[in-house]
Amino acid sequence: MRCAFAFAALLLAACPAAAEESLVAGVSQDVVQISSTYTGTDLTVFGAIEQPSEGGVGDIVVVVRGPDAMTTVRRKDRIAGVWINNARARLLMPSYYFVASTRRLDSVAGRDVLGRYGLGLSNLRPDSAVSDGDPAPFENALIRAQARARLYAQNTTGVEMLSNTLFRVKVPIPAGVPRGPYNVQVYLFRDGTVVSAQSTPLYVDQTGFERGLYDFSRDRPFTYGLVTVLLGIAMGWMSTFFFRRGA
Numbered sequence: 001m002r003c004a005f006a007f008a009a010l011l012l013a014a015c016p017a018a019a020e021e022s023l024v025a026g027v028s029q030d031v032v033q034i035s036s037t038y039t040g041t042d043l044t045v046f047g048a049i050e051q052p053s054e055g056g057v058g059d060i061v062v063v064v065r066g067p068d069a070m071t072t073v074r075r076k077d078r079i080a081g082v083w084i085n086n087a088r089a090r091l092l093m094p095s096y097y098f099v100a101s102t103r104r105l106d107s108v109a110g111r112d113v114l115g116r117y118g119l120g121l122s123n124l125r126p127d128s129a130v131s132d133g134d135p136a137p138f139e140n141a142l143i144r145a146q147a148r149a150r151l152y153a154q155n156t157t158g159v160e161m162l163s164n165t166l167f168r169v170k171v172p173i174p175a176g177v178p179r180g181p182y183n184v185q186v187y188l189f190r191d192g193t194v195v196s197a198q199s200t201p202l203y204v205d206q207t208g209f210e211r212g213l214y215d216f217s218r219d220r221p222f223t224y225g226l227v228t229v230l231l232g233i234a235m236g237w238m239s240t241f242f243f244r245r246g247a
Contacts, residue, residue, distance in 0.1 A: 021058075022050045023196045025186040030200075032173055033207040040175045045184055046168040047198070058190040059101065059108045060159045061119055062169045064202070066096025066151075067180035068127060073138040089131030089138035095178040096151050097124060100158025100169045109192040117187070117194070121147070121154050150174045179204050 025047030032041065045062050052058075070092050077086035101108055105120045115123045121143055129135040146152035153172065161167050171184075182202035187194050217224040 021053050023188050023198045024048050025198045032204045035207050041173050043171040049165045057164050058188050060167050061101045061187040063185045064098040065094045065183050069095040073142050087132035089135050091126040092128035093126045098153050100155045102159045104156045108189050
């Protein structure tokens with residue numbers, strides 16, 4: 001959320017310069033449908049630099065953020081010879097995060113600028129953090145876990161410049177991505193400063209039987225829970241009947 005406010009302020013500040021150097025960007029599809037057979041796909045973010053500066057090609061950074069999710073991270077400590085959950089932190093961070101750039105981010109801009117817009121895994125910070133002590137180790141642990149699950153990724157050469165003005169980026173959408181609204185942000189950097197930016201919405205949704213079941217569980221939670229319990233009882237009774245018959 002903090003990055004969203006910074007991005008909105010940037011868009012307002014860039015309006016007077018829109019007649020000079022600016023961005024035009026889009027996404028190959030604005031809705032990703034998730035079904036039971038979904039194994040992942042790639043989206044393409046593409047765009048162009050309008051009225052480019054005579055000072056050469058700038059740097060493009062593309063960020064895709066998923067819906068924020070509150071996650072509890074626990075630290076195991078050895079107490080009396082037994083490993084148990086001890087300290088914990090509750091962090092509000094994007095459920096999906098992908099960033100691609102034309103080159104290394106520390107070569108694109110300074111640390112303060114990258115941190116202001118949350119560009120790069122090392123600059124990703126929670127919008128809310130409640131922890132037992134310093135939250136930084138918990139944040140780093142969550143980022144590592146999300147990276148192993150392919151929900152966080154960084155590609156410092158992921159922006160392909162097709163010409164001096166045209167670019168494209170392949171964004172992986174793995175099978176385990178959470179459903180909800182996403183945001184695709186494209187930045188144009190020159191000399192370490194953002195000179196133009198554009199934001200495009202993206203939505204990841206369920207389809208088919210999974211969608212109907214999800215809606216039913218949200219709209220009628222009591223009935224959903226009751227049906228689930230009854231189905232469990234019925235399956236248990238049927239398994240007992242068949243096993244007894246086989247004996």
